[in-house]
Amino acid sequence: MIATIGHSSVLAALLLALWGMIAPILGSRTEQKAFFTSTRVAILGQFALVTAASLSLIYALVTTDFSIKYVAFNTTRATPVYYRITGLWGALEGSLLLWEWILIIFSGLVAWIYKDHHRELMPWVLMIFSTVSAFFLSVIAFASNPFDPIFPPPPDGRGLNPLLEDANMITHPPLLYTGFVGLTVPYAFAMAALIKGKLDEAWIMTTRRWTITAWFFLTMGNLVGAWWSYHVLGWGGYWAWDPVENAAFMPWLPATAFLHSVQVQERRRMLKVWNLSLIIIAFSLTIFGTFLTRSGVLSSIHAFSSGPVGTVFLAFLAFVLLASFGLLAYRADQLRGQPELDSVVSRESAFLLNNVVLVSALFTIFLGTIFPLISEAVTGVQVSVGAPYFNSVTAPLFLLTVFLMGVGPMIAWRKASWDNFKRNFLWPSAASLALGLALAVWRVRDFLPLLGFTLSAFVVFTIFFDTALAARARHRIVGERVVSALMALARRNQRRYGGLIVHLGVVLIFLGIAGSMSYSIEREATLQLGEALSIGRYHVQFEGLRGSQQPTHYRVEAAFRVFNQGHELGVMSPALKFFPSQQSPVGRAVFRSTLSEDLYLILSGFSELQQNRATLKVLMRPLLTWIWLGGIVIALGTLVAIWPVRKSSER
Amino acid sequence: MWRRLLITLAVILPLIGILAYGFIRDPRYIKTPLIGRQAPPFTLTLFDGKRLSLENLRGKVVFLNFWASWCPPCRAEARELEATWQRVKDQEVIFLGIDIQDTEEDARAFLKEFSITYPNGRDASGKVAIDYGVWGIPETFFIDRRGRITYKHVGTLGQALITAKLDEARGDVVSAKEGKGTYQSIR
Numbered sequence: 001m002i003a004t005i006g007h008s009s010v011l012a013a014l015l016l017a018l019w020g021m022i023a024p025i026l027g028s029r030t031e032q033k034a035f036f037t038s039t040r041v042a043i044l045g046q047f048a049l050v051t052a053a054s055l056s057l058i059y060a061l062v063t064t065d066f067s068i069k070y071v072a073f074n075t076t077r078a079t080p081v082y083y084r085i086t087g088l089w090g091a092l093e094g095s096l097l098l099w100e101w102i103l104i105i106f107s108g109l110v111a112w113i114y115k116d117h118h119r120e121l122m123p124w125v126l127m128i129f130s131t132v133s134a135f136f137l138s139v140i141a142f143a144s145n146p147f148d149p150i151f152p153p154p155p156d157g158r159g160l161n162p163l164l165e166d167a168n169m170i171t172h173p174p175l176l177y178t179g180f181v182g183l184t185v186p187y188a189f190a191m192a193a194l195i196k197g198k199l200d201e202a203w204i205m206t207t208r209r210w211t212i213t214a215w216f217f218l219t220m221g222n223l224v225g226a227w228w229s230y231h232v233l234g235w236g237g238y239w240a241w242d243p244v245e246n247a248a249f250m251p252w253l254p255a256t257a258f259l260h261s262v263q264v265q266e267r268r269r270m271l272k273v274w275n276l277s278l279i280i281i282a283f284s285l286t287i288f289g290t291f292l293t294r295s296g297v298l299s300s301i302h303a304f305s306s307g308p309v310g311t312v313f314l315a316f317l318a319f320v321l322l323a324s325f326g327l328l329a330y331r332a333d334q335l336r337g338q339p340e341l342d343s344v345v346s347r348e349s350a351f352l353l354n355n356v357v358l359v360s361a362l363f364t365i366f367l368g369t370i371f372p373l374i375s376e377a378v379t380g381v382q383v384s385v386g387a388p389y390f391n392s393v394t395a396p397l398f399l400l401t402v403f404l405m406g407v408g409p410m411i412a413w414r415k416a417s418w419d420n421f422k423r424n425f426l427w428p429s430a431a432s433l434a435l436g437l438a439l440a441v442w443r444v445r446d447f448l449p450l451l452g453f454t455l456s457a458f459v460v461f462t463i464f465f466d467t468a469l470a471a472r473a474r475h476r477i478v479g480e481r482v483v484s485a486l487m488a489l490a491r492r493n494q495r496r497y498g499g500l501i502v503h504l505g506v507v508l509i510f511l512g513i514a515g516s517m518s519y520s521i522e523r524e525a526t527l528q529l530g531e532a533l534s535i536g537r538y539h540v541q542f543e544g545l546r547g548s549q550q551p552t553h554y555r556v557e558a559a560f561r562v563f564n565q566g567h568e569l570g571v572m573s574p575a576l577k578f579f580p581s582q583q584s585p586v587g588r589a590v591f592r593s594t595l596s597e598d599l600y601l602i603l604s605g606f607s608e609l610q611q612n613r614a615t616l617k618v619l620m621r622p623l624l625t626w627i628w629l630g631g632i633v634i635a636l637g638t639l640v641a642i643w644p645v646r647k648s649s650e651r
Numbered sequence: 652m653w654r655r656l657l658i659t660l661a662v663i664l665p666l667i668g669i670l671a672y673g674f675i676r677d678p679r680y681i682k683t684p685l686i687g688r689q690a691p692p693f694t695l696t697l698f699d700g701k702r703l704s705l706e707n708l709r710g711k712v713v714f715l716n717f718w719a720s721w722c723p724p725c726r727a728e729a730r731e732l733e734a735t736w737q738r739v740k741d742q743e744v745i746f747l748g749i750d751i752q753d754t755e756e757d758a759r760a761f762l763k764e765f766s767i768t769y770p771n772g773r774d775a776s777g778k779v780a781i782d783y784g785v786w787g788i789p790e791t792f793f794i795d796r797r798g799r800i801t802y803k804h805v806g807t808l809g810q811a812l813i814t815a816k817l818d819e820a821r822g823d824v825v826s827a828k829e830g831k832g833t834y835q836s837i838r
Contacts, residue, residue: 297673311674318667325663329655370669377672382682 003068003147006056010097010147013049013104014137016042020130024123039126040111046133047108054101057094057146061087066157069150070094076159078551083165089173090160092294092309093146098174099290100136102181107133110185110210118206124192132184135316144309162552162579162586168228176221176248180286182214183255187283190276194327199272199334204262209642211262215255216638222248223509223631234574234587236522236600236619238627241390243298246369247289253362254282257355260408264351267413272335273328274355280324281362287317298372343415350408354401361397365390391517399452402510405503406459409496410466423469428461449518456507456514463500490640498641505637508630515623516598522619524604529612536620538599539563543571545606545614553586554578558603558614562592574603574616597622683784683803687825690715690794691782695749695772698759703747703770705798712820713794714746714813717774717785719753720761724832725789728807729765735810736769743796744817747771751780751788789832795820806832 020042027035057070061084066072074087074094088094107129114122140146189203225248226238239245258278265271292298295310341348367374368385375383410424436454444450467489474485490497523535527542534540543559557575561568572592576585591600598621605615685691690713694704705713716732718725736746746769750758755773762771774780783792793802793816801820804812812830819826 291670295673297670297676314667314670314674317670318663321663321667322659325659326656329659330652332655333652373669373673373676376676377669 002056002060002065003149006053006060007141007145007147009049009053009056010137010141010145013046013053014134014141016045016049017130017134017137020046021127021134024127027123036123039123039130040115042130043104043107043111043126046130046137047104050097050101050104050133050137054088054097057097058085058088061085064157066155067149067151067153068146069148070146072150072154072157074157074160076157079157079159082170083160086164086170087160089177090164090169093140093144093148095173095177096136096140096144096309097146099177099181100133100140102174102177103129103133103136103184106181106185110188114206118202120196121189121192121198121203124195125188128188128191129184132188139309139312143312162577165552166228166232168224168232172221172224172228175217175224179214179216179218179221180251180289182210182217183251183279183282183286185210185214186258186279190279191324191327194276194324194331197331197334199331201266201269204265204275208262211255211259212638212642215252215259216635218252218255219634220631222252223627227628230624231589231591234589234602236589236602236617236621238624241368241387243369244293246365246390247285247292250362250365250369251282251285251289253358253365254278254285257358258282260351261355264348268339268348270338270341270348271352272338273332276328276335277325278355278359280321280328284317284320284324287313287320291317292369298369345411345416347408347411347413347416350404350411354404354408357397357400357404361394361401364393364397368393395448398510399448399455402452402455402459402507405506406455406462409500409503410462424462424466428458428465431461432458446518449514452510452514456511459503459507463504467497467500491645494643494645495641498637498639501637501640502634503637505630505633505635508626508633510630512623512625512627512630515626516621519623520619520621522617524615524617526605526613526615533616533618535599535618536597537565538618538620539566540572540601540616540618542612542614542616545612550577552579555588556603556606558606558616560601560616562599572599572601574601576603576606593625595625598624683829685784685792685800686803686827686829688800690792690798690800691779693779693782695774695779697770697772698762699770701770703772705794708745708747708794709798710743710796712744712796712817713792714744714817715783715792715794716746716748717751717780717783717788717790718748719751719788720757721753722788724807726761726765728789728809729761729767731808731810732813733765733767733769735813738810739814739817740769742817743821745770749774749779751777751785793817793820795823797823799825802826803829804832805829808832 020039023035023038023042027033057068059065060068060071061075062081064071064075064077064079064084070091070093071087074090075084079087089098107126110129111122111126114125118125186203186207189207193199193203225245229240230236230238258275261271261275261278265275291310291313294313297310341352343349368389371385372383375381406428407425410420412420432454435457436450439453440450444453467486470489471482471485474480474488475482478485478488480488521535523533525533527533529542529544532539532541539562541561541563543561546557546559548555548557555575555577557573559571559573561571563569569592572590574590575588577588578585587602587604589600589602591598598619600619600621602617602619603614604617607613690705692705694702697703718729732746732748740746748767748769748771750761750771750773753773758771758773761767783790787805789805789807791804791808792800793804795801801824802816804816816826
């Protein structure tokens with residue numbers, strides 16, 4: 001019953017989406033307004049139907065309706081209700097439905113918010129939304145149907161992969177999907193502008209906040225994924241340059257480049273083709289990511305179910321790329337006649353350079369990800385490209401990005417003056433060089449980390465210095481106190497100060513990565529009862545094993561008493577969980593975070609319980625917490641940038 | 652405009668082509684470097700309790716088959732293997748089955764179900780499977796009388812191919828490439 005409601009809602013929504021695709025074309029042929037207005041009805045109708053379908057699946061999951069295959073495979077009677085709900089994105093079929101749901105929520109919002117704006121553009125914007133939606137709906141309806149029945153219904157379901165039973169699984173996939181789907185908004189506007197030949201800056205102005213929002217969700221999705229990997233998978237790392245991780249990260253790069261280069265177009269009417277290309281690439285990469293994840297063409301440590309959807313996604317990717325870039329090539333003549341760069345030393349060129357660096361990073365990561373395919377297709381040699389390649393090729397690019405983060409926001413538009421240099425960069429450069437020197441004298445001797453720390457300091461100093469100057473000016477002229485001067489500054493120029501705060505967050509993440517990659521220590525030993533292992537300042541003493549039967553698994557815990565330079569810090573108990581459905585145990589690492597470093601304990605093996613011997617792996621990873629702090633700062637900065645205040649005076 | 656469209660196509664189509672190529676290859680597939688080399692030695696306890704060492708089989712052509720009771724393609728080829736064994740067992744050939752990643756109980760039930768008569772042993776630690784680079788089962792190695800691997804096959808095998816490859820091994824012919832059945836199982 002519920003399956004019928006769900007499936008027929010999907011089919012009906014598909015019909016509406018197809019209508020939404022052809023209505024604007026019919027409208028421009030017959031010049032009847034009714035066709036254009038019907039595009040909005042099509043979107044709102046899809047919104048209602050897809051919502052009904054999603055709620056049906058959630059209802060089936062919550063009530064454990066095992067006559068539906070998807071429910072039987074992804075829940076059990078013992079699954080707590082919240083994990084039954086998250087079962088919606090526990091596997092492929094549901095994930096696609098969730099994706100479509102988020103997409104149609106975004107489309108519905110756009111249709112609703114701009115119902116009296118962009119009269120010429122909107123039908124085409126909504127047509128793009130309907131096209132993307134029609135693709136997902138047909139995949140859901142025909143290739144990977146979450147409402148497929150199973151007969152006879154099993155007495156109990158198979159349940160989620162135990163690794164997915166974690167609080168982060170509630171947030172990570174929806175965040176990432178929201179980020180991916182959010183990029184559809186600027187893409188749809190860009191395509192509509194290309195179709196109608198209205199190639200002014202209107203589409204960029206309109207989609208600014210949408211793009212920032214999508215970027216924010218993309219950033220958070222990746223960070224929460226890293227956090228989940230670090231705290232659940234128990235290998236002590238947060239990023240492995242696996243194809244699936246790269247797929248999630250790659251759209252972030254052109255999206256970030258886009259956020260910066262549209263400012264150049266807004267100010268100087270430059271880079272039109274470039275901006276359109278960036279948004280096409282960013283959107284295509286979201287489809288590419290799903291293709292990569294679900295097609296199984298590359299081997300990945302992330303075991304996703306694949307099935308037939310890989311081919312469908314590749315076909316859609318080909319369609320998107322050919323149609324979008326074909327349209328761009330068709331309109332390219334109208335995009336000519338842009339102003340030239342006035343000077344190489346200007347904000348335009350800093351932003352341009354930042355774009356080149358980010359796109360280079362994208363290219364190197366993309367190449368590394370698909371290189372096994374290229375190599376085997378061309379030479380027949382099997383290769384795998386791993387972390388060493390990605391680390392060594394991206395490190396210089398990311399260092400350069402950090403440097404540009406210091407320069408870009410402070411350098412003047414058009415042509416930087418010597419005054420501009422003295423005012424904004426003299427003191428920050430001197431201070432960061434002094435700090436770098438101090439670090440070198442203290443104990444940071446390796447070149448790349450030292451450069452990274454110095455450049456990060458440069459960014460932080462430029463930001464604080466500039467803000468202090470501006471606040472002082474307000475204090476002198478208006479007579480405000482420091483705090484209210486800062487508030488007023490942020491209110492007057494939300495995007496700038498929001499952006500600067502985001503930069504601070506990115507620097508924190510960068511420092512966390514640099515510190516934890518360059519200075520981690522790792523020790524492993526098999527300990528007898530009472531024996532201890534030393535790592536850095538820490539001393540870890542083995543105090544015994546304990547086994548216990550848990551509701552879903554058998555757990556073996558090892559107790560370790562931890563000392564920091566003789567001070568007792570308490571007992572830490574990493575564990576191994578043995579699930580009946582899994583061949584190998586699932587580790588549960590424990591860690592202790594401080595601002596200076598994380599201490600990370602992994603139980604990698606044990607003797608018979610009575611013999612009390614355990615193999616322990618300990619990692620000390622400096623500055624790692626800064627990555628997560630950076631995420632919080634980025635969230636704060638994004639809020640400052642898009643918080644809706646002062647509607648009236650905004651451009 | 653046509654030039655631009657052409658450039659667009661020239662960039663996008665090869666890219667899609669490369670990605671589509673991904674569908675015809677298996678990323679988990681690992682080519683073996685073992686063909687033409689000496690077979691890694693091992694000693695195994697058989698299900699009937701006897702010990703068997705590969706060294707002692709010199710002078711005979713060895714048909715070495717890795718399997719598990721949970722592996723559907725292994726079930727699919729089991730009768731075929733036994734039938735072939737019955738036909739060729741008097742021709743200086745030995746069939747040897749190695750059960751991997753399995754429980755002893757399930758493995759014995761499997762042997763009984765398919766009335767398998769050729770010697771079989773269990774590689775409980777997985778050492779033999781690792782030495783032979785087994786990544787998906789069934790995998791079969793053909794070893795000639797001097798202990799050299801002449802052919803490797805991933806996936807199910809049929810009587811015709813087995814007989815042909817046994818003849819090649821007897822004639823000291825080393826295959827250039829490993830073979831691949833259409834039906835395999837990976838765990």
